[in-house]
Amino acid sequence: DVKVTQSSRYLVKRTGEKVFLECVQDMDHENMFWYRQDPGLGLRLIYFSYDVKMKEKGDIPEGYSVSREKKERFSLILESASTNQTSMYLCASSLRQPREQFFGPGTRLTVL
């Protein structure tokens, strides 16, 4: 069974703080992804990584950065949190083939 874990289920931060969200997968997947989910907008891709130290921008990368130093770990960084980054953040991983992605439980981030 694929397991994707995220460091926190709920997080409350203040505007301007630096925020780290961590994701770990235990199935040796090459690809890892960060999404945010907002009502009426579905899941939107922030960044993804197809190998260690490799990253590509998704559809909404502004205000975010990522780090992938080890294959199993993919971190999302909010350099200076803003209230419009209040959202549900979902991490996922996949093999190159097939393309099914496996998701973690999500982190509900609130920025005050």
Added chain:
Amino acid sequence: DQQVKQNSPSLSVQEGRISILNCDYTNSMFDYFLWYKKYPAEGPTFLISISSIKDKNEDGRFTVFLNKSAKHLSLHIVPSQPGDSAVYFCAASGKGQGAQKLVFGQGTRLTINP
């Protein structure tokens, strides 16, 4: 530019009847389609997928239909059960460099009534 659209934000179905969730896409390069189910406070879980070389894929109570000419896919759940109440997302991926990414629709909230 929403490449994958789920035009019904919500759907209510009686237990035991058929649930039909719809999804439209605009990008003709998409060649693989997936459905995910999401309960509140949990991550999405993969349900079923279909390749563009097929027009139907079945797995138990779940069947996905693909109409390439209409750029439309649907998920049928028969019979619907209370545990099927969740938000359903369709997703698509393309060929080449885009093959590793999924593009998601906005989701449809399905409620199964007893």
